[in-house]
Amino acid sequence: MYRSHNCGELRESHINEVVTLSGWVQKTRDKGFVVWIDLRDRYGITQLIFDEERTSHELLERARSLGREFVIQVKGKVIERTSKNSKIPTGNIEVLVAELNVLNSSKTPPFTIEDQTDGGEELRMKYRYLDIRRNPVKNNLIFRSKVTMEVRNYLSQQGFIEVETPYLIKSTPEGARDFVVPSRMNEGQFYALPQSPQTFKQLLMIGGMDKYFQIVKCFRDEDLRADRQPEFTQIDCEMAFVEQENILNAFEGLTRHLLKEIKGIETATFPRMTYDEAMAKYGNDKPDIRFGMEFGELNHVAQNKGFNVFNAAELVVGIAVPGAATYTRKEIDALVDWVRRPQIGAKGMVYVKCNEDGTFKSSVDKFYDQEDLANWAKATGAKAGDLICVLSGDANQTRGQLSALRMEMAERLGLRKSDEFAPLWIVDFPLLELDEETGRYHAMHHPFTSPKPGQLELLETDPGAVRANAYDLVLNGNEIGGGSIRIHDKETQSTMFKHLGFTPEEAKAQFGFLMDAFQYGAPPHGGIAFGLDRLVAILGGQETIRDFIAFPKNNSGRDVMIDAPAPIDEEQLKELNLKLDIPS
């Protein structure tokens, strides 16, 4: 038996008990006549004591020789500490060691195993197994496990069945790139790893399974942006015999349950907002509504006043940044530089200081009088002390730029509080979105999303105007889930594929099984999928998903710890009927 207790559980009530502990040497303090060792495991830290009076010389010397991260087992008596430590739960006791057994030695770790470590990202990833010993990472993984248990318990209690769908499926060129898997047994053929279990969950609905969920890995071979992973985890859900309202209620229930059980927060009914409203008010389909700064459209009060920049703009729009009227010239210049950075791309920024005395001071006083600026203040909801920031230009681009500025200002003002949670449904998404490069329409959600009733005909005349039974759940400015009511008849699905540029042959080759299935009594159905990595990070009060993944990959899709991907044997390639074909 390696231990009778763990390193987090001994209390005063254990005093005089003889215990056995195992763990890692966190720290040694050697005062000559006494040696203290902090022994650490997953559950906490317990102080060990060796001293000249009560410990044999040999044992004391052996204690002295232990290095950081040595794995040891000790047996000894729990005693009361003379100088107590109220910061840790075991701080009232220590263990007077009688036996010491070194289970394993350790080289000096490449970074300190402390909450604040000296290890950089790359080093931490290479030695991820050491990084996981650190509380922040360890606690994130435990937190993730707790969240998934809550998800499963809640959905199971609601009658959802977790069904595992296959990982070795078929490649479909729609959407992102698939990872493919050559089949040795089927010459020249490939499986693909699922980007999501979408078609399978629809087949489960057709199979009568009715309420399905799965916490499942998904794969996308994308050029990685920051904080994206080639493999990621989804909470994938689908229901049959439902309308949008049923789905929103069911998964609002799940989210409310998580906020309550995990964060101890009771939430009211989630607000809902149409996509169009979100774009107009926040320039963004995943607005952070923990704070205001709603957009004020200024076209009617800012155009035709002789300021050509605004006159030529499709949209003039501003936000009122609370309390920022005191910004200095230098601070405002920095802000202008910020919006002009290539990542944001604004040409410039007009500002209005709303002074405490009710007057306004703007960068365009030449064109606008106090009454004009008062109208701007009204449109943006600015109060005395606020700074109105105004951008203009192409409507879509300008909204995006102002949305970025809004988020930046919120960040700077500390309005994005990690312990505050503001969920929100965005509904009525467009069915299609135009790819500006190719001039082709893509499915905004995916090709299985149903258009709003009666809008199918609009596909012919005004495809961009068609709205879908599609919805996103947004939490603190992040899309944490998205879904739709699906098409469940062959004709509508065929029409949809046609509009997405599939020939009937392509549609049949790729999704024939689904369209066949639609002909055997497919029920109305719909669903949602949550991005677990992000959900967990946000519930954990953070936004970086990487520290909530045990063994993440870097931005080139590499696992730097195991050094994957890697070349494989010639023999292995040959068995797969493949040859490398690398352009020299």
Place this chain on the structure above:
Amino acid sequence: MYRSHNCGELRESHINEVVTLSGWVQKTRDKGFVVWIDLRDRYGITQLIFDEERTSHELLERARSLGREFVIQVKGKVIERTSKNSKIPTGNIEVLVAELNVLNSSKTPPFTIEDQTDGGEELRMKYRYLDIRRNPVKNNLIFRSKVTMEVRNYLSQQGFIEVETPYLIKSTPEGARDFVVPSRMNEGQFYALPQSPQTFKQLLMIGGMDKYFQIVKCFRDEDLRADRQPEFTQIDCEMAFVEQENILNAFEGLTRHLLKEIKGIETATFPRMTYDEAMAKYGNDKPDIRFGMEFGELNHVAQNKGFNVFNAAELVVGIAVPGAATYTRKEIDALVDWVRRPQIGAKGMVYVKCNEDGTFKSSVDKFYDQEDLANWAKATGAKAGDLICVLSGDANQTRGQLSALRMEMAERLGLRKSDEFAPLWIVDFPLLELDEETGRYHAMHHPFTSPKPGQLELLETDPGAVRANAYDLVLNGNEIGGGSIRIHDKETQSTMFKHLGFTPEEAKAQFGFLMDAFQYGAPPHGGIAFGLDRLVAILGGQETIRDFIAFPKNNSGRDVMIDAPAPIDEEQLKELNLKLDIPS
């Protein structure tokens, strides 16, 4: 709202309520003046009634026109049935339909959606979504979901953390073949899909995670035997600071919990048996101990009596088949033919009938007298009325043959009762096994398994004799789990790799990260993995895993429903820097 109730929940207490139901048309009975429809969903069947008196003519006609598997929504009043059906929970009521809404039509399904279907395996797989509508398959999937919830709840309550390990990892030539995944971003390099999360769970132990589990898909590119799948699910577990005893206790607890919660069966402490004992008693390292028929070794009582076949044999061994002394000559001949089938491979079979009067009648009466045969009966535990079946030859082969015969006889005699559960630990497995073809030793469990203390030196002199800290959990003749205490120091691991034929360079290239990790304070650790597919099938009282998998693949690794694997675009191959290289 598509339904107010499901098709399984209406009772007499609902009489006079107006309800809305949705589901599939299971069956229509048309008596002219009245039409009954069985409406089915996941939860059950509710009878709908349309009649000339109370239903409009138009509605009655529409009801008549509904085909099997049409999806309909009905609204109507719950009424008491005149002729009740006690076989179904809703059998006391029916719904008098006032409104009928056809949600989707259906072509005639290719097989009947009944518990006993007319569909063959291949057809059922092609239309798996229809197969899932059948109770046996649907219930199996629901059962599986229930088992996994129980596993998760139990392990979580015991302090285990579920950690997701990566799917895109590195190929290692040891063991079965890996499925590989070409990396587009890392030219000429490949990920591999995990055969198990073995190394990652060990790294989690080194990371201090202490008690880990994961229900996880694993992948093996094997030539498929019957009832094997290229992707399968494991309950993967690992613990640190444990000895074998701790692991056996922890997972005996899990198994006992499952038997109790899922099957309502209380089990005593699981028996334990060494590998050597299992091989001697049952010729098998996963014996079914729901019944006896233990092996009796007969060398000492059957050799040197003039029967050359036995004299020349390494092993003479028999079992007593209960109550089979009455077998006719023809039945016994058939049994001899059975053991001589190539799948079994015995050269012949000697039998002894233990007559009710205490005499014996054997096929070798020429060589053995009644006293000899009485000794055989004693050695095999045969009683009056039993039939002793004796095989002989090479020890290992003969044991395998007699084990197959034992299982076959148990099957024929109905001794393998699907509602009886006999768990058993097999311990002290050999560390290595000799590959007869190559003359090389392989790791019997895997290369990370630790030898028994003090046996490391034996590797040099008698590798086959080394026993490991390895164990299997056997249930009803199936290995449902297996694991070991791992090596946790670099030196032992290097020695092991050397004995398995790795050069130091190969070992470093493939497992360098693990051996590095061992140098930073690796704790003693060990674990176990359960095959979920099989565990669920056995708990479900069946032995075929395929019907416990939603979308299984066939014996060529194909998903015949979606038709995968399949060729991919030339363009896709090019992006991956690959070319097909199929021998013409």
